[in-house]
Amino acid sequence: MSNTLHRFAPIQRLLHWLMAACIIAMLFIGVGMVSTVAPAYLPLILIHKTLGVTLLALVVIRLALRLHYGAPPLPADLPPAIKLGARLSHLALYGFMIAMPLLGITMLWAAAYPVVLYGGIQIPALLPQSDRAHTLLWNAHFYLGFAFFALVLLHVAAALFHALIRRDGVFGSIALFPLRNTTTPAE
Amino acid sequence: MNQSGNLPRSGLGSLVLIAAVLGGAAAAFAYTAGWLSPGRLTPERMIVALTPPSGAPLGHRRNHAKGICFTGIFEANGNGVELSKARVFERGAYPALGRFNLGTADPNAVDATVRVRGLGLQIAAADGDEWRMALINPPVFAVSTPQAFHDLLIASGKKDPEAMKIFIQSNPEFAAFATWARTAPWTASYAEEPYHGLNSFIFTDAKGGERAVRWSLLPTAQIVPISQAELEKRGPDFLEQEIVERVRTAGPQRWTMVTTVADPGDPTADPSKPWPEGRRTVQVGTLVVQRIEQERDGPCRDINFDPTVLPKGIRVSDDPFPAARSSVYRKSYDLRAAEAGDYPRTEAARP
Numbered sequence: 001m002s003n004t005l006h007r008f009a010p011i012q013r014l015l016h017w018l019m020a021a022c023i024i025a026m027l028f029i030g031v032g033m034v035s036t037v038a039p040a041y042l043p044l045i046l047i048h049k050t051l052g053v054t055l056l057a058l059v060v061i062r063l064a065l066r067l068h069y070g071a072p073p074l075p076a077d078l079p080p081a082i083k084l085g086a087r088l089s090h091l092a093l094y095g096f097m098i099a100m101p102l103l104g105i106t107m108l109w110a111a112a113y114p115v116v117l118y119g120g121i122q123i124p125a126l127l128p129q130s131d132r133a134h135t136l137l138w139n140a141h142f143y144l145g146f147a148f149f150a151l152v153l154l155h156v157a158a159a160l161f162h163a164l165i166r167r168d169g170v171f172g173s174i175a176l177f178p179l180r181n182t183t184t185p186a187e
Numbered sequence: 188m189n190q191s192g193n194l195p196r197s198g199l200g201s202l203v204l205i206a207a208v209l210g211g212a213a214a215a216f217a218y219t220a221g222w223l224s225p226g227r228l229t230p231e232r233m234i235v236a237l238t239p240p241s242g243a244p245l246g247h248r249r250n251h252a253k254g255i256c257f258t259g260i261f262e263a264n265g266n267g268v269e270l271s272k273a274r275v276f277e278r279g280a281y282p283a284l285g286r287f288n289l290g291t292a293d294p295n296a297v298d299a300t301v302r303v304r305g306l307g308l309q310i311a312a313a314d315g316d317e318w319r320m321a322l323i324n325p326p327v328f329a330v331s332t333p334q335a336f337h338d339l340l341i342a343s344g345k346k347d348p349e350a351m352k353i354f355i356q357s358n359p360e361f362a363a364f365a366t367w368a369r370t371a372p373w374t375a376s377y378a379e380e381p382y383h384g385l386n387s388f389i390f391t392d393a394k395g396g397e398r399a400v401r402w403s404l405l406p407t408a409q410i411v412p413i414s415q416a417e418l419e420k421r422g423p424d425f426l427e428q429e430i431v432e433r434v435r436t437a438g439p440q441r442w443t444m445v446t447t448v449a450d451p452g453d454p455t456a457d458p459s460k461p462w463p464e465g466r467r468t469v470q471v472g473t474l475v476v477q478r479i480e481q482e483r484d485g486p487c488r489d490i491n492f493d494p495t496v497l498p499k500g501i502r503v504s505d506d507p508f509p510a511a512r513s514s515v516y517r518k519s520y521d522l523r524a525a526e527a528g529d530y531p532r533t534e535a536a537r538p
Binding site: 032041112129 | 493503509
């Protein structure tokens, strides 16, 4: 008990917020680009592909940091059902962060589309074209995208619940800047 | 957990705040997805407009649905290097894969009933870059914008003859295409057609210099005009039979690729507007079609000839069509891949 963590390491907090912004952007770009034929379609899809591959690299780093630094414990007075929900939802968030870029890139491979990122970076295909694989991967990427967004909303709701109602230090453990547990704003 | 009756006063305000954040985020998401904008031109709406009254061509492309595959090479003569740094312009031979097709949403259409013929092409450069394009035989595109193309599909699908009149009144650019469709000679071969890119792209050379271009594939085969009625007599699938037979007996068929360079001020955003005569043209190479294969199990079936798949050295211009075509072709590909069972790769054994 001598060395109990109260906050995530600074690099973990930084990565959390950076990825949060990127993931929300990805979800919006995703639904936006597939519903337009406007010229913006092309830059949007280029950003979506580039950011997707970047996020895949970032989640690997993030998992390594998590294994190295661990996470602060949840408040002792949190009901067991809520604790279980918190654990499962975080597992699911990591699952989405890993699965979505992989589904996205394999779906492009299975359609024989060259994967070209911002700056002309090419990623060679590791799968042959396949109607069946493409359909499966495309459906998974598309529908899991909506599930991911729903889970992000749930995560935001839980974060605000901890921050505004319970005020139990959970939000402070991931906040980018130290929070004062008072009503006066930090200077 | 907090009992709902025991929330402190500030807790109630916080709950309202949380609900507002979630509701606002969900509404923004729905707006971005187009669910609140029924007027938005989506790829789905374009595909609905393309769908013939007889129903969607399951397993087939949603437009230019009837076609046949070819393979061959693109022989670059090296002249294109001064225009674009794309490796595919360096003197040499590059694998080519393509598809002759008819501009119809009906894969069983009678050849003589379809005015527009097309060619999809993919050229692979040595560095892994791919260049895909889809060209058609009219010298101008029918309309100026993707929205106008949607409107054309809707108007031409209506039984009411007034619908086309109203469309032409609000899209006068259609006249040039209509004149071509009415007066240009028909041919009895895919090999005798020119295929025009019509869309403007930007070529970037090794020094970073940029120029707007359009390109065409001009046939080297002799053009033999034929009447529409005469073509009809030759059978519903004559074009496919003819190109198979021609390549088998006469050998590879060739097209010269000609790029036309825009002068400053030429209309690059509107493929219905031809550039003035006398613009600089550069012959950059020859497409050699060496082998014809049926689409059903041929190599072109799996390729989406998305005109925004471009090598380094070529990029889109302010022409809005390549982006729109990319978006709609992608949807068409997603659909036909999911429906592949409706178009088996081996001819079904019918009793």
